[in-house]
Amino acid sequence: MHIRTSVEADLDQLLTLLSDKSVNTAHPERFTEFLANGQYRHEHTWVAEEGDRLVAAAVWWSFPGASGPIALDGLYALPDRTDSVALWTQLIQQVTSTASADSEPPSYHIFLPPGWRDDAPIRAALEPRLAAAKAAGMTNELERLRFEWLSDTPVPDRSTRLTFRAEPDDQAFLDVFQRVAAGSLDGNTHDTIARAGLAGYAQEELETYHEMPGERSWWKLAYDNAGDLVGFAIPSRNNGGPVVGFLGVVPEHRGHGYAADLLAEITADLADLGAERIAADTDLGNVPMANTFRRLGYGQFAVRLVLS
Incomplete structure (x- = not known):
């Protein structure tokens, strides 16, 4: 052989x-x-x-x-x-x-x-x-739930309590990637930090989203009415079409349902760009995020098993 x-x-x-x-x-x-x-x-x-x-x-x-x-x-x-x-x-x-x-x-x-x-x-x-x-x-085996939003589903209303701003400075996203990693329910986040450290994790995430076909100009930071940074939203694309790239809420603003605001912004942005389908994944154990997808009209269509 x-x-x-x-x-x-x-x-x-x-x-x-x-x-x-x-x-x-x-x-x-x-x-x-x-x-x-x-x-x-x-x-x-x-x-x-x-x-x-x-x-x-x-x-x-x-x-x-x-x-x-x-x-x-x-x-x-x-x-x-x-x-x-x-x-x-x-x-x-x-x-x-x-x-x-x-x-x-x-x-x-x-x-x-x-x-x-x-x-x-x-x-x-x-x-x-x-x-x-x-x-x-x-x-290492990880099970992820796959969701999709389809264009015959209503587009979620954009947030009235957050302001979204495009941010061209990659350092701002490196910083917020590190902040949202604290207390994350995402298995890959924990694995990457264990291997590469917090700064290495943020750098790898940044490079991944730069490599994806989505536009860098779509990335946004989210602020509350007091001007405090709440989180960020990255609409993107992969080979299959539009995707929810990444969304995250900084620890001090968790517990207020802001993930739904971030997801609504991503969905509305991609829908405005003509998306007929938007795909997204979350870990099986990330029940809050899975429920957020469901509330905003995303239906589960598959499972992704990841071995590493």
């Missing part, structure tokens, strides 16, 4: 492997499109080759121009393989074993329907992939 990165000559066999989508994100059409725009690359696609056949693959995603893989988008194997877990483990380790300890570790994102635990075929496809990821060292 030979483990290597893919090359252009592998494309036909790769697309055949990817045609069995299962619980994977990548599929032939997406792979072809993202290969052309740099979000998928052959050097980030690891394959297991037996003789002249590709028998398994791991497809990793990254921002165009990023130095290395960021997220695992799928694990694939020929249906007659009985060693898929072992093969997938080896393929994942090609990336995880070389990741820099100073940067955000690669993660595995799996998108599932809300009732996935009661769906036997989904669990049958999921369990060997989870086993491979954990055997490769991805033992």
Whole structure:
């Protein structure tokens, strides 16, 4: 068995492997499109080759121009393989074993329907992939709820108690990222701070939102009627369209329902830009944020499992 990165000559066999989508994100059409725009690359696609056949693959995603893989988008194997877990483990380790300890570790994102635990075929496809990821060292598992606002839902009224201002100075956002991290219910926030420190966490968040396709000019700080900073709101976009990028309330102003004001501003801004759908995620354990999404007309449509 030979483990290597893919090359252009592998494309036909790769697309055949990817045609069995299962619980994977990548599929032939997406792979072809993202290969052309740099979000998928052959050097980030690891394959297991037996003789002249590709028998398994791991497809990793990254921002165009990023130095290395960021997220695992799928694990694939020929249906007659009985060693898929072992093969997938080896393929994942090609990336995880070389990741820099100073940067955000690669993660595995799996998108599932809300009732996935009661769906036997989904669990049958999921369990060997989870086993491979954990055997490769991805033992931290986070479940996130995925919400969407659709244009046939009323646009929330903008806040009358907060004033929103665009702020071009990145330092202001670095400061507020650090402030809202205190007491956060977000699992990734805690993990990143544990790895990179508070300042490192803020810098990584800032860089992530700069890399996303949303405009920097959309980012806003929010102030109350006394002029105190309450929080911030980042509408953005990803490959799927408009998203709630980030919203946060500073600790001293929590408990007043300001998250709804921030979400209303993001939603209204994106709707004004023509959004027909706005997607958002929050951790399963962040019950207050999940309830805020529901109150403002967002419905849950999926679950994102993240292993790292």
